[in-house]
Amino acid sequence: MGEPLLELRFPARAAELKPARHAVKEVLLASGCADAVARDIVLALDEACQNVIRYAYGPGREGDISLTIERKGDELVFVLTDWAPRIDPSKVRPRDLNDVRPGGLGTFLIQEMMDDVEFVDPPPGCGNVLRMVKRIG
């Protein structure tokens, strides 16, 4: 059983991301994360939330995002839940960085910053659940 550090639920809107980032950063620094590590984690979580807003919900569809952070030993576990239509995880792929174009970096940054990233089976009534782990030990 891990130590819960943060539980947030907020509307899946761009304007909600800044307060969420700041809440996450505060919790990470308080839990002993180095500044640079906290910065990387905040970026990864922000990118994951952006993907929910832009692709899971999409234009014109509203809903919430839930983010929980738990500490389990030397691991931080992040679980992002939405109530959007189910996506096909096999279609979520980072793009080739040699293909220089606007967009498409979010998934790459998430995978680069986190040690583990996987979609897990959502509980009944939920849309998608993304579980990410960062080892800080």
Added chain:
Amino acid sequence: MEHSVREEGGALVACFSGEVDLEHSPTARQVLLDCVDRSSKVLVDLSGVEYIDSSGVASLVEAFQKAKKSGVEFALVSLNDSARRVLELARLDKVFTIYDTLADGL
């Protein structure tokens, strides 16, 4: 996010500060594209940017590509740790022209 655009040394200098994120990157995009339309040299001062994500980077890339097509000189100046980190991860630090200071770019 705050922004300003001024003329200096024959270039348009677009300064951004604060957080260039999903909420504000559409504004950044429009400011940058407008600068590329208006000048033969654009310098983007990111010294005040505390946070930039992939949507902010996309704005820079789109403006850079438009500048390249139009023969407009386009460079980033004064990257702080946050911007530098994201650009290095995306391997865009090798794509953009980057100056340490505005004076270097002018």
